[in-house]
Amino acid sequence: MPPSNSPRTLFDKVWDAHMVVPETTDAPGVLYVDLHLVHEVTSPQAFADIDARGLKVRRPDRTFGTLDHSTPTNLERSYVTPEAEAQVSTLERNCAKHGVTLAGWDSGDRGVVHVMAPELGLTQPGTVVVCGDSHTATHGAFGALAFGIGTSEVGHVLATQCLLQRKPKRMRFTVDGQLQPGVSAKDLTLAVIAAIGFGGGSGYVIEYAGDAIRALDMEGRMTLCNMSIEAGARAGMVLPDEKTVAYLRGRRHVPQDEAFERAAEHWLSFATDLDASFDKELRLDGRFITPMATFGTTPDAAIPIGAAAPTPRGDSERKALAYMRFTANEPTTREPVHVVFIGSCTNGRLSDLRAAADVLRGRKVADGVRMLVVPGSEAVKRDAEAEGLDRVFEAAGAEWRQPGCSMCIAMNGDVVPPGKLAVSTSNRNFEGRQGKGARTILASPATAAASAIAGVLTDPRVFTRELEDA
Amino acid sequence: MPEQFTQLTSHTFVLPQESIDTDQIIPARFLTTTTRTGLGAKAFYDWRYDASGAPIADQPLNTLDTSETRILVAGDNFACGSSREHAPWALFDYGFRAVISTSIADIFSSNALKNGLLPIVVDAETHARLLADPGGRVGIDLEREELTIGNAPPIKFAVEPFARRCLIEGVDPLGWLTDHLPQIEEFERGHAL
Numbered sequence: 001m002p003p004s005n006s007p008r009t010l011f012d013k014v015w016d017a018h019m020v021v022p023e024t025t026d027a028p029g030v031l032y033v034d035l036h037l038v039h040e041v042t043s044p045q046a047f048a049d050i051d052a053r054g055l056k057v058r059r060p061d062r063t064f065g066t067l068d069h070s071t072p073t074n075l076e077r078s079y080v081t082p083e084a085e086a087q088v089s090t091l092e093r094n095c096a097k098h099g100v101t102l103a104g105w106d107s108g109d110r111g112v113v114h115v116m117a118p119e120l121g122l123t124q125p126g127t128v129v130v131c132g133d134s135h136t137a138t139h140g141a142f143g144a145l146a147f148g149i150g151t152s153e154v155g156h157v158l159a160t161q162c163l164l165q166r167k168p169k170r171m172r173f174t175v176d177g178q179l180q181p182g183v184s185a186k187d188l189t190l191a192v193i194a195a196i197g198f199g200g201g202s203g204y205v206i207e208y209a210g211d212a213i214r215a216l217d218m219e220g221r222m223t224l225c226n227m228s229i230e231a232g233a234r235a236g237m238v239l240p241d242e243k244t245v246a247y248l249r250g251r252r253h254v255p256q257d258e259a260f261e262r263a264a265e266h267w268l269s270f271a272t273d274l275d276a277s278f279d280k281e282l283r284l285d286g287r288f289i290t291p292m293a294t295f296g297t298t299p300d301a302a303i304p305i306g307a308a309a310p311t312p313r314g315d316s317e318r319k320a321l322a323y324m325r326f327t328a329n330e331p332t333t334r335e336p337v338h339v340v341f342i343g344s345c346t347n348g349r350l351s352d353l354r355a356a357a358d359v360l361r362g363r364k365v366a367d368g369v370r371m372l373v374v375p376g377s378e379a380v381k382r383d384a385e386a387e388g389l390d391r392v393f394e395a396a397g398a399e400w401r402q403p404g405c406s407m408c409i410a411m412n413g414d415v416v417p418p419g420k421l422a423v424s425t426s427n428r429n430f431e432g433r434q435g436k437g438a439r440t441i442l443a444s445p446a447t448a449a450a451s452a453i454a455g456v457l458t459d460p461r462v463f464t465r466e467l468e469d470a
Numbered sequence: 471m472p473e474q475f476t477q478l479t480s481h482t483f484v485l486p487q488e489s490i491d492t493d494q495i496i497p498a499r500f501l502t503t504t505t506r507t508g509l510g511a512k513a514f515y516d517w518r519y520d521a522s523g524a525p526i527a528d529q530p531l532n533t534l535d536t537s538e539t540r541i542l543v544a545g546d547n548f549a550c551g552s553s554r555e556h557a558p559w560a561l562f563d564y565g566f567r568a569v570i571s572t573s574i575a576d577i578f579s580s581n582a583l584k585n586g587l588l589p590i591v592v593d594a595e596t597h598a599r600l601l602a603d604p605g606g607r608v609g610i611d612l613e614r615e616e617l618t619i620g621n622a623p624p625i626k627f628a629v630e631p632f633a634r635r636c637l638i639e640g641v642d643p644l645g646w647l648t649d650h651l652p653q654i655e656e657f658e659r660g661h662a663l
Contacts, residue, residue, distance in 0.1 A: 020657040021650055027632045030650050032657055042554065044504035049644070070502055083502040090504050134553040134577060148553035150581035152643075160647045162654055166630065198489055199547035199573055232550060234576055298489050298550075316488040316545060411498040418521060428551060430493045432516050 007273035009170055010239055011205045014145040014270060018128045020162060028164040034127035035062055035144075036157045037113050038100070040091040041069045041411075042132030046154035047094040055159045057098035062161060064122055065095045065102040068112045070412055073374055073401035077105070080413030098158075111377020111403050114138035114345035118222065119379050121251025125240035125267035130157060135345050135427060136235075137228040141221035142248075143240035143270050145205070148229065168234060169279040171204040175212035177287035182461040184355060185220030186347055186425065186444035188212060190292035190302040192224065193231050195284050198300040201233030204280065207272065208238050212286030218247040219351040226346045227427050230299035240267045291459045293443040294429045295332045296320040301429075305447065305459045306331055323431055324439050325421075332441070333457045338420035340371040340398075340452040341434070342445050344408035347425035348376025352445040353384045356425075357392040359449035359463050364397055366455030371398035372414065374406040398452070410434045423451040473586020475637040477611050478567055480540040483530070484604035490544055491551035492578065496560040498552075509556055510563030536565020541608050543600045544571045549578035558582040568610055570617075572597045583633040584643065590617065590627050612638060 008016070015031075023029035036059075038046075043065075050057070057063055070084040071077075079085040095102040103109035103116055110116065114135055117123045125143035130136060132154040139146035153163055173192060192208075206228055208221075216224065221238045228236030245264045248254045255263045294302045295309045297320040303309065311328045312318040326332050342348075342356050353375065365371045373393045375381040381403055384390060390400045407414040408426035410433065416422045418437030425448050429440040443451070446460035453463065500512040518529050525532045542561065548571040549557055558581045561569070568588040579589040588610065592600070599619055600606070609618035612634060616624035635641050 017661075020653055025631060026635075027646075028630070030647065030653065032654070032661075041501050045506050045555075048504075053644070055648070080499075081502060087502045087504055132553060132555075134551065148577055150553055150555035150577060150584065152555060152581065152584040156644050156647055159644060160651065160654060161658075162647055162650070164632065164643055164647060199550060199575075202547075202573060202576060229551075232547070232575065298491075314488070315486070319487065409498045411501055428491075428493070430491045430551060432497060433493050436497070436516050436521065 007275040007277070009272045009276045009278065010143055010207055010237055010270050011145060011170055012276070014126055014128065015167060017126065023166055028166045030162045031128060031165045033062070033130050033157050033161055033163060035064065035117070035122055035129045036161070037117055037129065037131035037136070038063060038065045038091070038154065039068050039113050039131070039133065040087045042151050043094065043154055044087060044090045045151050046132070046158055047098070049152070049155040050159045057100055057158045059161045060099040063100045063158065064117065065091055065100050066110055066113050066116050067091060067102070067104060068110070069405045069409060071404045072412055073404045073406045073414055075402065080411070084412065108378050111379065112345045112348055112405055114222070114226065115348055115376030115380065118142065119251070119377060121248055121253040124248065124254065125244055126270040130163065134229040135226050137233070138222050138226040138345055140225040140228065140235050140237040141218060142244055143237055143267065145235055145237065147234040168205045169203050171201065171206045171233070171280040171282065172278040173206050173208050174210035174281070174283045175208070175286045176210050176283065177212060177285050178215055179212055179286050179289060182446070182464055183289055183291060184444040184446060185216050185223040187289055187292045188286065189224045189227050190294065190299070190442065191284060191289045193227055193300045194302045195282060196231035196300070198230070198298045199232040201228065201231035204233045206231070206233045206236040207278070208236055210286070213238060214241065217351065218243055219349045222349070223346055227299065230427060239271050291444060291447050291461065293332065293423070293441050293447060293457055295324060295326055295441070297323055297429055297431050299427065299429060299442060302442070305457060306333055335421055335456065337369055337423050337451050337455055337457060339416045339422040340365070340369060340448050341374070341407040341422060341424040341426065342372070342448050343374030343376060343406055344426040345376065345405070346427045347445050348374060348380065350380050350383050352425065353380065353389050354387070356445040356449040357389045359446050359460050360396040360398070360453065361392050363453045363463070365452045369452050369455055371452045372401055372407060373398050374401045375403045377403050407434055410438070416440070423448045423457060473562070474640050475567065475586055475588050475612055477609070478540060479607065479609040480567070481538050481605050482541045482543045482600060482603070482608050483534060483539045484543045484601055486545050486601050488545035489547040489550055492549055492554050492557040493551055495549060495557040496554065501554060501556055503556070506559050508563065509560035510565065513560040513564040539605070540565060540567040541610070542566045542569045544569060546572045548574045550575040553577040553581070555581040555585070558585045558587045562587045570597070570600060583630070583637065586637070588612065588629070588637065592617065592625065592627060596625055
């Protein structure tokens with residue numbers, strides 16, 4: 001551990017505070033995990049591993065499960081395959097056996113793991129959060145060190161509450177200035193990923209800083225940190241501030257009353273020191289970001305909506321453009337859109353649904369477009385219905401579904417048909433990600449809604465009038 | 471117990487595309503399994519089979535003899551995306567024992583090393599030589615951390631020392647962690663977590 005007077009980043013401070021055994025040349029460090037989130041897809045083999053060794057879940061009180069990836073989003077709860085159902089019942093059984101709390105079907109808490117944990121107050125600043133899921137970086141929005149792990153490591157954490165880790169490098173990504181009206185956290189995120197490049201964050205933990213980041217609300221910060229992995233970084237973090245504290249106050253799993261005030265003081269102590277240094281620094285001017293959408297088959301292949309798809313550099317980019325059926329040097333706003341998906345751990349929160357509903361209110365989804373709106377959790381669903389957002393979506397002709405990962409990963413039967421073009425608020429536009437042969441454009445909830453109305457990829461400011469006012 | 475790896479000499483199979491993500495290696499709809507086994511049949515499924523599920527005739531992955539070809543050479547930024555350990559399970563079960571690229575995603579590398587699949591990162595020049603010679607013969611010596619292409623002099627590569635030891639000596643990472651339980655308990659006592 002460095003001397004306490006040497007300047008440290010937020011990441012350094014969280015890392016140092018969780019080092020059980022420091023790393024050496026020969027062996028990685030032993031890193032303590034405060035919160036281990038489990039879901040049905042990446043945990044069955046891990047539970048089987050520890051069972052086979054006669055080990056128990058060491059800290060069931062620090063382990064929390066949910067059902068999200070394989071779960072149906074239809075009211076009947078009809079599973080895509082018996083295997084999917086068996087996977088869900090395997091987690092139910094494993095949690096019951098090991099005394100792990102599960103946000104199960106009728107708990108009222110169930111949701112996409114990275115939506116559910118923050119809203120229950122499980123995610124807290126200065127902690128280490130892991131899950132067998134690469135979008136665990138989401139929790140970095142709270143100033144937690146949060147990253148995805150493999151299933152073998154899920155077993156390690158179940159059995160020991162620790163992981164073997166070498167310390168990643170530090171990157172700071174600063175976004176100066178303020179976003180224009182009508183430009184969302186997702187647009188900012190796609191611009192940031194495009195600036196870093198798909199593999200450009202590999203080996204780093206990113207600290208997002210600057211005026212535009214500070215101005216984001218907690219849900220916007222979650223959208224940003226969520227996609228850190230799409231730049232190859234395992235984690236992204238934002239300094240905890242008064243917004244973080246305000247978001248957490250009163251949530252179920254945070255300390256209450258006076259203990260909360262003490263916790264808040266502790267959380268704010270994780271700020272990066274003034275003179276702390278980073279291994280890499282990148283900057284972007286937030287004032288020039290406009291609504292963004294992807295044109296290729298990697299999340300960094302994003303351009304302002306209306307801009308021409310760039311000339312491919314090399315075979316991989318040529319192949320991606322051909323797969324998407326876009327033409328170089330022509331805009332991507334002419335291809336008919338067949339499916340619109342609003343949801344996921346990136347954009348399935350209440351503010352996302354509000355943004356989409358604001359565009360859709362009093363309008364209709366275009367003929368030939370199927371639009372799914374999938375709330376990120378039971379809580380998001382309840383809140384949205386209390387505001388009447390479900391009625392806005394249904395009146396426009398969209399489907400209002402049950403919470404889950406749904407069409408983001410397309411393993412529960414919610415798929416984009418082969419060859420069809422989707423505008424999706426999710427995080428990955430890989431070939432076939434949303435179904436074999438599916439073509440995916442990543443964009444914001446407002447853009448997705450605007451594209452559903454117009455039937456082609458559309459800048460939402462056309463409907464929300466910021467373009468005229470500007 | 472982890473699979474061991476010391477030395478391997480084999481032919482290469484080349485997938486030159488950049489950023490082959492783990493959704494390509496194993497599509498998400500096959501992740502509903504609750505075991506580690508049998509995923510080789512699903513490796514690169516959407517590349518290997520048409521919409522009706524019939525094997526695509528001119529897809530070399532459908533006819534590859536993996537007893538002779540155990541080294542995958544892939545384009546830059548290999549195995550990016552999802553953290554699914556199903557990706558190395560699928561590649562190992564398919565028959566690969568090593569993957570070589572100019573960069574390999576962090577989580578995939580960590581997962582692969584725990585499953586006897588050796589990820590090797592090489593410089594652009596070495597990569598170009600490998601890409602230019604699909605089916606070429608490559609030797610891998612993990613103890614020496616050396617890669618030999620054909621009869622050329624060996625090239626050094628680096629593998630994280632602990633993972634290397636696990637692969638060579640069969641050290642079990644979970645066993646190694648449980649050996650540290652006294653320190654873990656002491657840490658918990660000393661920290662108001």
